[in-house]
Amino acid sequence: MIEKYAPIVGEQEIDGIVKIAEKLKGVSVLHVNSTKAGGGVAEILNRMVPLMKDLGINVDWKVIRGDSEFFNVTKAFHNSLQNGAGNLTDEHFKIYDKWQEINSTEVPLDYDVMFIHDPQPAGLVKYRKNNTWIWRCHIDISNPYPPTWKFLSQYVSQYKSMIISVPSFGRDDMEIPQFIIPPSIDPLSVKNSQIHDVTVRRVLKKYDIKEDKPIITQVSRFDRAKDPIGVIKAFKLTRNHVDSQLVYVGSPASDDPEGEIVYNEVVKEVDGEKDIHLLMLPPGSDLEINAFQRASSLVMQKSIKEGFGLTVSEALWKERPVIGGNTGGIPLQVIHGVTGYLVDSVEGASHYMTFLLKNKEYGSLLGSRGKEHVRQNFLITRELRDYLLTILYSMGKSL
């Protein structure tokens, strides 16, 4: 399975991964997160776990359980950690702890390495055995709402090491090592592999999107951090200059109770505009997303707060220029004027939308540079290698 990546990243890269994995033969690893589908974490685990198994590592993946009350609390955690504001009380923290305790009896905690993703299951470390715990944080925790971080950090400090996606997400109040590992996309997944033009046309027709009018796409949850309203406003400004269509592709996630509220706000902003297509696709609509990205003249990720923004790498991998919000991991992927454009406002987004729609050849140049940039830095093989090295380090092993 890992060999299939050799034509893309080179045999030496694959050989290196195999050698590192050999040092972890016999080691058991359990990934734990809060959703099986929806969002970048579940997506990458769906691909990463089989790859680690293929390398001979005894790896499994468990999803924690919770009711709507718990996921409302963890969504509030998520927002307050990323936005620096919140309204969490002791009652919320008790609900969080209650579900950590319930999950501690259902999730096996005795693997050699417990690889815990994001805040939702972070409290499981309270029930740790004498094994190695690594916390993989996918969100921006650099400016959190202090009460939430104070509560969460009591757990994080019990880990052997933690992983952040971007250097600026680092915490000065943590004594454990903080490894910097950007996430990645899988070039062989249904979402990112090459597809035939006829499939692109079929998908466009299915969703009543015109082939002969330039398409701008943003693929994101209906989440305020992704600024869907800003995307709609920017598109409306661009429409004054270039006749085009906007496709906003979202999907519901079981751990995101706010999605429906934001979706309704966006519908109101669209106000019946026929060239704006709001699509709520079910999890697993990877082929459709692949088709929309490939059909696009440019791709947006106009986030105002972002963990990493893997949709940027997805679009660049398909050689599409990206206009991205200047936040989180987006500036690592969008190098301004090289692989796309970074923006801080609706007007800025509209300006570069118009520029790229009017200068398609230049957009193609940015897109082709973007593909190479992603090949070098943001493919799953690199993240897999970094994870294996972190496990080696955290277990005190060497190559």
Added chain:
Amino acid sequence: MDIYSYGKGIPFVFQGAYYPKKYSKLKATNLVQLADGIAKADKYSIFYHMFHPIFTSHLVTEDLPNDFAVWIDQSLGLRELAEKVADLPGAEPKTAEDVRKDLFNVISSYKSVREGLREFVFVSCYPIVYDTGKRASTLAEFLDTLATVDPRSVVWHFVSKRILGMSPKNDFSLWLEENFGLKDLSSKLSSIDPQTYTSEEKLREDLIENLEEELL
């Protein structure tokens, strides 16, 4: 020179290294803080920010081949200083400590109170060394292996060990001198400055070109 001779019989063992990155807790938003961070950062951090762009996977633009120069240009808008920092020498016998001094002197002598658009976050790293399994006993084998070995190995032996103070000069020159007495060729390789490279393959090509000129 007989390129098939074994010299003194010391084989060259090709190793490589990965450099997992760690958050260092040092940040800067202006030049004073940047100079202060450069003074305090560990040698791995200086090494990382000055030399990681040698790998093709670098995250900087091509014309400013180190992180400090890119930040000074893009975040502070001080192009002239950025160009100076971009061109700081990194050839032998400099180590991370020498590079740190040069950086500190250039940056601390420049007067500007501008605040950056974004923070500069110092990243540290630590090398995890591995054996590539490749060996060379003759100059012919060395040339063939250098041309095909994992590029991480080229950077480890030619750049990282010397900058990190683990070797007085690059390993290739040391071996050529010690095993074959090739002092001139050794000096020729030593004069290549890796600081301005933004591709490990270009570095490899230049090394091979120098070896080929003398040996073939």
